[in-house]
Every structure is written in C-alpha cells, then in structure tokens.
Amino acid sequence: xxxxxxxxxxxxxxxxxxxxxxxxxxxxxxxxxxxxxxxxxxxxxxxxxxxxxxxxxxxxxxxxxxxxxxxxxxxxxxxxxxxxxxxxxxxxxxxxxxxxxxxxxxxxxxxxxxxxxxxxxxxxxxxxxxxxxxxxxxxxxxxxxxxxxxxxxxxxxxxxxxxxxxxxxxxxxxxxxxxxxxxxxxxxxxxxxxxxxxxxxxxxxxxxxxxxxxxxxxxxxxxxxxxxxxxxxxxxxxxxxxxxxxxxxxxxxxxxxxxxxxxxxxxxxxxxxxxxxxxxxxxxxxxxxx
Numbered sequence: 001x002x003x004x005x006x007x008x009x010x011x012x013x014x015x016x017x018x019x020x021x022x023x024x025x026x027x028x029x030x031x032x033x034x035x036x037x038x039x040x041x042x043x044x045x046x047x048x049x050x051x052x053x054x055x056x057x058x059x060x061x062x063x064x065x066x067x068x069x070x071x072x073x074x075x076x077x078x079x080x081x082x083x084x085x086x087x088x089x090x091x092x093x094x095x096x097x098x099x100x101x102x103x104x105x106x107x108x109x110x111x112x113x114x115x116x117x118x119x120x121x122x123x124x125x126x127x128x129x130x131x132x133x134x135x136x137x138x139x140x141x142x143x144x145x146x147x148x149x150x151x152x153x154x155x156x157x158x159x160x161x162x163x164x165x166x167x168x169x170x171x172x173x174x175x176x177x178x179x180x181x182x183x184x185x186x187x188x189x190x191x192x193x194x195x196x197x198x199x200x201x202x203x204x205x206x207x208x209x210x211x212x213x214x215x216x217x218x219x220x221x222x223x224x225x226x227x228x229x230x231x232x233x234x235x236x237x238x239x240x241x242x243x244x245x246x247x248x249x250x251x252x253x254x255x256x257x258x259x260x261x262x263x264x265x266x267x268x269x270x271x272x273x274x275x276x277x278x279x280x281x282x283x284x285x286x287x288x289x290x
Contacts, residue, residue: 017275024274025058027198028160030256031270032188033111034066034203043265044114047203050270051165052120059274060160063115063122063167064191066184067107071099087240088142091181096144099181103169104128111167122165127172127182130155132191135172135180146172146180148187153194185247193254200251201273202244203264208282209245211236222283225249248284259284 033047051061068089072082075098083090091099104126115122127133132155135146159166170187172180185202192200209231211218223231228245231237237245248259262269262281273280 020275021057024054024198026060028060028062028192028195029054029274030062030064030188030192030195030197030200032064032066032185032200032202033264034068034184039069040265043267045118046267047264047270048111048114048118048120050268052115052118053271054274055120055165061165062156062160062191062195062197063111063165064184064188065103065107065111065167065169067099067103067169070102070107071095074098074102085142087243088138088145088183089181090141091143091145093144096179096181100126100171100179103171103181108167108169115165115167120165121163122167123159124167124169125155125159126169127187128179130158132156132168133170133172133182133187134174135182136174137178137180144178144180146174146182148172148182148190149174151190151194153191156191156195183243185244186250189247189251189256189259190254192251192256192259196255197251198257199274200248200256200259201270202248202259202261203269204244204261205263205265206241207263208261208280209237209241213238220282222285222288224285224287225252226287228284245284252284252286257285 031051051063055061075082108124112122112124131152133148134150136149138145138147156166170182170184172182188200207216207219209220209223210216211220228237228249244261248261251259260273260281260283262273266280269280
C-alpha cells in the first residue's frame with residue numbers, strides 16, 4: 001500500500017516512471033474499457049484514476065467503452081430477453097433503441113462523471129456524433145448490429161486539441177439514418193488506427209494470450225502479427241480470443257504502434273503497462289525490434 005511507503009520510496013517510484021512519462025508525453029493512447037473492470041465499482045475507480053493520471057502527465061488518452069451487461073439488464077427490466085448468435089447480440093429496432101439509451105446515455109455520462117470526479121476533464125460522445133462512425137448492417141439475421149464503413153476522426157482530434165479526455169460509446173449510423181450497435185473492440189481498433197495511436201490497450205477478463213488456456217503461467221508477453229497468425233493455425237488462439245487478436249492485428253495494420261491485451265481485473269493494470277518495465281498482458285506488434 002502507498003501508505004506504507006516512505007517519502008523516499010515514493011520519490012523513487014516517480015523517478016523510475018520518468019522515462020515512460022517522457023516517451024508517452026503528447027502521444028495518443030486508446031483504452032478499450034469493458035468486462036469485469038467495468039462492472040466492479042472498485043476496479044472502475046482504479047481505471048479512472050489511471051486514465052486521469054496519464055492525462056495529467058501529458059498523455060492524450062481516448063476511452064472507448066462497451067456496456068453489454070447494462071444493455072441486458074435494461075432489456076430484462078423492460079421484459080425483453082437478450083438473444084445472442086456467435087457471441088453477437090440479436091438487435092431489433094427496440095433493442096438498438098435500448099442500446100442507444102444505455103451506451104450513449106447512462107454508461108457514457110457515468111464514465112465522464114467519474115473521470116471528472118478524479119480530476120480529469122472529459123467529454124462524452126457516441127460514434128454518431130460528428131459522423132465519427134459510419135456503419136452498415138453486418139448480417140440481416142442479427143438486425144441492427146453494424147460493421148464499420150468509415151471513421152471520421154475529426155471530432156476526436158478536436159477534443160484532444162482542447163485537452164479533453166474523449167469518452168466514446170460505440171454506436172454508428174448509415175445514410176438512411178439507421179442506428180447500429182458496433183462491437184467495442186472493432187471500434188477501438190479502427191479509432192486507434194485513425195489516430196495513429198502509440199498504443200491501444202484492450203481490457204479483458206483474462207491475463208492475455210495463453211499458450212495453455214488453463215495455465216496463466218503460459219502467458220505470451222509479446223507476439224508479432226506473423227506469430228499471431230501461426231497461433232491461429234495451431235489452435236492456441238481460439239474461442240473468444242480470436243476476435244480480440246484479430247482486432248489487434250487490424251489496429252496495427254491501420255497504423256497503431258502496438259496493442260496490449262490485458263487483464264482488467266488487475267488493479268492499476270493500465271499504469272503497470274504504460275509506466276513500468278514489467279508491463280501487463282500480451283503485446284502485439286508488427287515486428288519485433290532488434
């Protein structure tokens with residue numbers, strides 16, 4: 001606990017973080033926030049603290065969030081049962097209206113409030129604001145689940161220029177005015193790519209990519225895009241990890257320097273990743289530096 005630290009130990013911790021603060025000062029870091037870190041009030045507070053601390057030392061942090069459990073909860077309260085196909089929510093018109101209320105309303109503004117309470121200056125927007133996310137229907141069987149057609153990144157750049165922390169809910173729309181719920185990981189990857197972000201952090205409920213899914217000790221700390229492709233073929237990357245790693249690869253191909261899949265259940269994992277040698281989770285890069 002920090003309370004047990006001497007003033008000298010506190011000073012040493014800050015000094016050790018200095019090279020990382022220098023490296024990331026003025027750089028864009030996108031955080032995809034979801035999973036247990038979003039549901040747990042204690043972890044949420046720590047994530048907000050991490051983001052505000054990075055913002056205060058000059059990192060341009062962009063927070064992209066989901067809100068699946070909250071959508072399901074409101075659907076249940078309205079007497080509507082959630083239905084999923086291959087992990088994707090079947091979204092009729094009523095459900096996409098619920099998603100809009102939850103994501104662009106309750107969840108987005110609650111996160112803005114918490115960032116402000118921690119000392120940050122945040123602005124909440126959705127993918128529909130400023131034409132940020134243009135989308136089309138992914139699959140008629142899924143209803144209003146969208147796939148991204150284009151990203152207009154200017155609204156986010158404008159907020160960063162004015163020194164706000166942009167908080168983005170992943171909704172999009174098409175030329176006919178239909179609203180779509182967008183997969184949060186996919187949206188974060190495309191937004192990070194459009195920003196040429198230094199790093200994309202994807203918070204999950206597991207430690208990262210494991211060589212043996214039942215053994216956390218087999219965590220793979222770093223993967224190149226080519227190595228990740230080999231692990232797909234070997235079946236090491238399987239199940240729910242497949243779309244996450246695919247999003248990592250997509251982000252790198254779109255211009256992101258590196259992507260980290262990390263366990264959002266670990267306290268202050270964002271600071272561990274950005275401001276220490278140790279890091280957290282699995283980092284995916286285009287190619288390993290010599």
